[in-house]
Amino acid sequence: MINKLMKQIEKLDAPVVVGLDPMLSYVPEQVQKAAFSEYGETLEGAGEAIWQYNKTIVDNIYDLIPAVKPQIAMYEQFGIPGMIAYQKTVDYCREKGLVVIGDVKRGDIGSTSAAYAAGHLGRVTVGANTFSAFNEDFATVNPYLGSDGIKPFLEVCKAEKKGIFILVKTSNPSSGEFQDRLIDGRPLYEWVGEKVAEWGEEVMGDTYSYVGAVVGATYPEMGKVLRKVMPKACILVPGYGAQGGKAKDLAPYFNEDGLGAIVNSSRGIICAYKQEKYAKFGVEAFGEASRQAVIDMIEDLKSARG
Numbered sequence: 001m002i003n004k005l006m007k008q009i010e011k012l013d014a015p016v017v018v019g020l021d022p023m024l025s026y027v028p029e030q031v032q033k034a035a036f037s038e039y040g041e042t043l044e045g046a047g048e049a050i051w052q053y054n055k056t057i058v059d060n061i062y063d064l065i066p067a068v069k070p071q072i073a074m075y076e077q078f079g080i081p082g083m084i085a086y087q088k089t090v091d092y093c094r095e096k097g098l099v100v101i102g103d104v105k106r107g108d109i110g111s112t113s114a115a116y117a118a119g120h121l122g123r124v125t126v127g128a129n130t131f132s133a134f135n136e137d138f139a140t141v142n143p144y145l146g147s148d149g150i151k152p153f154l155e156v157c158k159a160e161k162k163g164i165f166i167l168v169k170t171s172n173p174s175s176g177e178f179q180d181r182l183i184d185g186r187p188l189y190e191w192v193g194e195k196v197a198e199w200g201e202e203v204m205g206d207t208y209s210y211v212g213a214v215v216g217a218t219y220p221e222m223g224k225v226l227r228k229v230m231p232k233a234c235i236l237v238p239g240y241g242a243q244g245g246k247a248k249d250l251a252p253y254f255n256e257d258g259l260g261a262i263v264n265s266s267r268g269i270i271c272a273y274k275q276e277k278y279a280k281f282g283v284e285a286f287g288e289a290s291r292q293a294v295i296d297m298i299e300d301l302k303s304a305r306g
């Protein structure tokens with residue numbers, strides 16, 4: 001999958017991932033109304049509304065981008081109907097040829113990580129049958145429990161040719177509380193970055209590893225250091241747009257081959273119709289507004305990469 005991701009980024013000249021993070025309040029009224037008329041104002045109604053919202057957005061953007069990143073929390077809040085919407089979204093995006101990065105942020109003791117890895121990236125056996133349950137292409141993983149929480153994911157990545165993005169330096173304002181703490185004179189995120197490079201050697205694709213890293217767009221100086229620490233890791237870069245990350249600061253996240261990073265925008269794309277800049281589309285054409293926002297993001301990143 002890392003090879004497919006890299007090829008698609010090159011082909012489309014778009015190191016962009018669109019975050020499918022559908023809060024109900026983002027879903028236009030006409031979409032909510034249609035869902036509620038069928039299922040009522042229920043969890044099922046919410047699940048249907050977010051699924052229909054996603055589908056329209058995906059139909060409008062799938063040909064422009066290599067990947068999407070559904071954020072599982074947005075679905076999980078609606079319980080089982082929300083998780084059904086998550087599954088429909090993953091399956092639909094894969095049918096459209098998109099690489100799907102499940103932003104699930106899993107990681108636990110070894111045996112529990114093995115179950116997470118099987119459920120999201122691998123297979124589960126039920127009697128004589130084997131199933132790929134959620135079947136994303138990549139999952140985000142929290143490394144806080146150490147190597148035994150990561151190794152089961154590496155095994156599944158090897159077997160399935162799928163990948164993970166490990167949290168190294170997150171984009172949020174308080175990420176430094178732990179991640180920037182100095183250990184033997186070096187910040188924790190650098191130690192984690194070194195482990196990402198080491199784990200990644202075990203699971204190499206053609207040029208990049210199946211083991212990537214999450215490094216926020218909001219910390220470009222750290223991005224520059226981490227690019228060097230993990231030369232073969234694809235860096236997933238959240239924090240562009242809504243969190244204040246700017247394209248002009250993102251050049252150091254890329255390698256000299258022009259690859260090696262993929263920049264996420266969630267609210268900036270899926271809520272484009274709410275922005276002044278895209279007001280001309282109107283709420284009915286929210287999908288077209290998202291399409292224009294993707295085109296603008298691709299151009300913005302091109303100017304930054306030079």
Ligand SMILES: O=c1ccn([C@@H]2O[C@H](COP(=O)(O)O)[C@@H](O)[C@H]2O)c(=O)[nH]1
Pocket residue numbers: 019021071103169170171172214215216238239240241242243264265266267268
């Ligand atoms: O460090 C991190 C890790 C993950 N995220 C996730 O990315 C998106 C960002 O959404 P925006 O609307 O583009 O701000 C969201 O799903 C986060 O959970 C992150 O922001 N930072």
